[in-house]
Amino acid sequence: MTTTKARAITYVWIIVSAIAIVSWFLGPAREAGPPVASAPITIAVLAMAFIKARLIIGYFMEVRTAPVWLRLATDAWLVVLWGAVLTIYLW
Numbered sequence: 001m002t003t004t005k006a007r008a009i010t011y012v013w014i015i016v017s018a019i020a021i022v023s024w025f026l027g028p029a030r031e032a033g034p035p036v037a038s039a040p041i042t043i044a045v046l047a048m049a050f051i052k053a054r055l056i057i058g059y060f061m062e063v064r065t066a067p068v069w070l071r072l073a074t075d076a077w078l079v080v081l082w083g084a085v086l087t088i089y090l091w
Contacts, residue, residue, distance in 0.1 A: 015055060019052050023045045023049070026041050027045075042089055046086055049082075053078055
């Protein structure tokens, strides 16, 4: 593995970890009383999950070096999944 590739994977791992920590901090577990659903926080967490999934699929499953049809299929799957979850939540 080249140092440039290893460095890119390390940066992606740091970003994915940071997104996980930020999404955990957005959760209602540290507030007093029963948790209350919040649409803006839910949308933010779902957007961060979309970015995390895209990075994991691209870098750790190496789809970024795969054929174009596979990259497009995984991107389309993520968009459909994210849209479906968001639609179900907001409906």
